[in-house]
Ligand code: OXD
């Protein structure tokens with residue numbers, strides 16, 4: 156029995172002894188995104204007794220009781236079939252109890268996937284050398300026959316993919332324990348939120364999920380009891396480390412059936428189902444809900460959520476202006492969300508809904524899987540304090556050394572003093588060692604990560620984080636890794652200009668967050684920083700966003716930022732902390748306290764306002780020369796970018812839908828403004 160058959164409504168699920176029977180409970184008939192619970196579904200529980208009986212045969216009484224408590228036949232079927240396929244020796248179902256949650260860490264230590272550091276509750280983990288980032292070339296969105304998402308999105312036929320994945324997963328958990336963890340994407344009990352069930356043989360994966368997401372077991376029990384329309388709606392995630400054979404690494408996401416599966420990989424971005432994999436499922440769910448009823452349209456965005464504080468000295472210390480920021484991976488989302496003049500709600504993924512004409516957002520996560528490279532106490536005081544004070548932290552792919560007080564993690568940029576030697580993902584590391592090409596080998600991987608809960612941050616806005624209604628959004632900020640084109644901060648001319656040009660035409664340099672980006676850096680088209688996470692053609696994504704924003708009676712203001720602008724000598728024109736100023740300026744702009752200089756590319760700050768904020772926030776004298784260099788309008792570069800992006804949209808991005816006319820209108824308008832007004 157494989158997943159190919161699972162998606163066939165006539166399939167009969169068979170356990171070892173042939174005891175699982177099809178009770179016609181599948182909500183995945185046709186192209187529904189997730190299993191939809193109904194009253195009927197609850198009644199169907201009664202017809203699922205044989206399946207439950209078969210699960211009983213596979214699980215110990217203690218584990219079985221936990222599954223039986225969730226009256227959701229779709230879950231029972233999912234679990235029974237995954238057990239049947241993967242053949243684990245035993246199964247552990249984690250409920251929300253402290254004992255069960257503690258057992259996850261204990262299992263990770265027992266299997267050696269995690270090892271203790273000197274600080275209590277701090278552990279480290281190494282992924283294989285070839286598995287240090289999201290593997291985009293092994294990642295596919297599964298589509299039914301005849302569906303084309305265009306060349307920007309890597310897809311595979313669902314039936315072929317399922318056959319291949321079934322083979323890779325067959326018996327993959329033999330000799331191992333299968334772990335089942337239920338989490339909630341978004342605040343518990345919110346209309347924004349969706350429950351996700353992770354099945355894996357890696358305690359490291361569920362240990363991350365334990366820290367990164369809200370617990371979902373009790374919520375799933377509650378929803379299944381209620382039997383409401385959302386009672387059975389949940390995302391499914393299956394992962395097995397398999398034999399960690401690089402050639403067998405596969406990451407497959409089926410957004411039409413609400414399930415992802417990955418195998419022969421351990422890196423979090425490929426395996427933590429609720430993180431990057433769930434984005435494809437959620438994005439499709441928001442589109443399909445919107446197609447059924449426009450008012451139900453919702454977005455899944457690669458966005459941080461933060462509340463910028465008003466300036467204390469000006470009597471606005473109590474003010475919070477909530478902003479979203481879309482940046483590609485490793486382009487500053489976490490460090491932006493952690494600036495000292497703001498409170499953090501989230502640093503990676505947001506769901507957005509139209510609530511009475513206002514855009515409201517929730518952070519889907521409750522923790523941080525943050526990049527460590529360059530993190531130090533001066534630039535990242537909040538993150539460093541949280542790591543130091545938390546008793547529950549996972550470090551991945553750092554250098555581990557014992558030169559201070561027992562086993563300590565080190566990453567590039569942590570401090571000027573670098574350990575003499577230690578152990579990293581590639582084995583023994585010595586200061587000054589070089590690779591086969593004579594290139595220095597860094598102590599830690601550039602994509603080394605830290606996982607910890609947001610509740611361990613002093614600057615977390617817990618009330619907003621846990622608000623089932625989310626938070627009203629005053630501004631959306633788009634930015635990428637752009638060496639030579641955009642100014643450090645500007646306000647869009649209007650909503651369409653901001654959404655279409657700053658968001659949907661974004662380009663950015665690739666980074667070590669992906670295996671491919673670590674090998675070769677290049678500037679790529681990355682609409683709204685979401686290109687790696689789309690489960691629809693680019694044209695459809697643009698239109699989905701357009702419709703969402705057009706439906707708002709109180710749309711947010713749109714800004715563009717660029718932290719990576721370089722001078723002619725190739726040096727960055729801004730310091731890492733200059734962003735504190737950009738956000739304070741945006742906060743003032745939203746609250747009507749500063750004017751802009753109107754230019755063809757949008758409203759740029761006045762020199763005096765920035766000079767004041769640089770002094771106030773960073774104690775720095777910002778010179779007019781710096782301002783003029785940073786805020787020069789690089790007309791030829793912008794025209795070049797317009798031509799590149801227009802060509803993409805005229806070509807393959809049109810597949811599967813038409814690019815909204817507004818996008819071309821904005822490209823034409825920008826070009827005309829630049830040609831007409833800037834010499
Ligand atoms: C991440 C990513 O880990 O975007 O957040 O790669």
Ligand code: MN
Pocket residue numbers: 457483484503
């Ligand atoms: Mn991300």
